[in-house]
Amino acid sequence: xxxxxxxxxxxxxxxxxxxxxxxxxxxxxxxxxxxxxxxxxxxxxxxxxxxxxxxxxxxxxxxxxxxxxxxxxxxxxxxxxxxxxxxxxxxxxxxxxxxxxxxxxxxxxxxxxxxxxxx
Amino acid sequence: xxxxxxxxxxxxxxxxxxxxxxxxxxxxxxxxxxxxxxxxxxxxxxxxxxxxxxxxxxxxxxxxxxxxxxxxxxxxxxxxxxxxxxxxxxxxxxxxxxxxxxxxxxxxxxx
Numbered sequence: 001x002x003x004x005x006x007x008x009x010x011x012x013x014x015x016x017x018x019x020x021x022x023x024x025x026x027x028x029x030x031x032x033x034x035x036x037x038x039x040x041x042x043x044x045x046x047x048x049x050x051x052x053x054x055x056x057x058x059x060x061x062x063x064x065x066x067x068x069x070x071x072x073x074x075x076x077x078x079x080x081x082x083x084x085x086x087x088x089x090x091x092x093x094x095x096x097x098x099x100x101x102x103x104x105x106x107x108x109x110x111x112x113x114x115x116x117x118x119x
Numbered sequence: 120x121x122x123x124x125x126x127x128x129x130x131x132x133x134x135x136x137x138x139x140x141x142x143x144x145x146x147x148x149x150x151x152x153x154x155x156x157x158x159x160x161x162x163x164x165x166x167x168x169x170x171x172x173x174x175x176x177x178x179x180x181x182x183x184x185x186x187x188x189x190x191x192x193x194x195x196x197x198x199x200x201x202x203x204x205x206x207x208x209x210x211x212x213x214x215x216x217x218x219x220x221x222x223x224x225x226x227x228x229x230x
Contacts (some may be wrong), residue, residue: 004162031216042123042208042220043163056217091162095216107153108218110163 002026004111006092012117013082021077021114025094032075033108034067035059035091043091049075082118089113121146121213125221132199133229140194140224142209147190150212154183154194157206157223166207167194199228 005024013019025032031050035043045059049069057067064082069075079086093108122145132138142152151170155163167176167183169192175184182195196203206225210218 033216033218035218035220040222042210042222043218044220045217048216059217093163107165107168109165110155112160112162115160 004092004094004109006090006111006114008114009112010115010117012119014119015082015084017082017118019079019082019116021079021090021116023075023077023092023094023111025073025075025092026109029094029096029109030072031095031108032069033093033095034075034077035093037089037091037113039088046077046090079116082116084118087116087118089115121149121211121219123209123211123219123221125207125209125224127224128222129225129227131227131229134199134201136199136228137195137197138199138226140196140207140209140226142192142194142221144190144192144211144213144219146213147187148213149187152183152185152192152212153210153218154181154192155208155210157208163208196226199226201228201230204228 007022033048034046037043047057047067048055052072064080067077091113093110095108124143126141153168154166157163169176169185180197185192204227206223208223210220213219
């Protein structure tokens with residue numbers, strides 16, 4: 001079946017502009033995650049959705065970053081007033097479900113990422 | 120705060136060698152540990168997932184071990200091939216559904 005897809009694959013923008021990055025999770029997956037990977041680093045957690053709501057947004061670096069998932073499927077990561085330091089690969093992942101208990105876990109399946117370059 | 124470290128940062132070996140990648144984490148209260156592979160310009164491919172109650176997992180030429188009390192995991196690759204060349208990332212589940220990643224080991228296997 002189809003995996004996690006992300007669009008665009010590459011985005012070049014100018015400092016100060018607004019960008020939107022889209023993630024289409026695997027069909028039926030209720031949990032969705034955004035991570036950011038800077039050059040030479042491992043991915044860093046940004047935000048996690050369970051259904052339509054953000055269950056944990058503790059990784060968002062500041063209030064210029066916002067993410068939505070209005071219908072519990074597709075998610076959009078929005079970045080306002082972009083800065084050069086926002087340049088990175090933004091990765092999306094989904095998993096089938098969570099039980100709501102810390103002791104449970106479902107494997108996260110990652111998309112190919114969106115490479116964002118802020119000039 | 121959970122921190123994950125991977126050693127070495129880069130590794131170059133001739134084809135056919137067996138090799139070991141190391142991962143360490145500071146907080147032993149993890150729920151599981153996962154090894155990923157990342158090819159240039161690509162997303163992450165999950166290789167092995169070890170639950171906190173398990174000691175190791177195997178898949179083909181790959182074997183991953185977990186020593187939770189000492190905060191360590193190793194990924195063993197047997198009979199390496201040029202197609203194994205990639206970056207290998209270790210990640211622990213620390214907190215509710217939040218993966219914490221290491222910085223990765225870049226592996227190059229020469230024919």
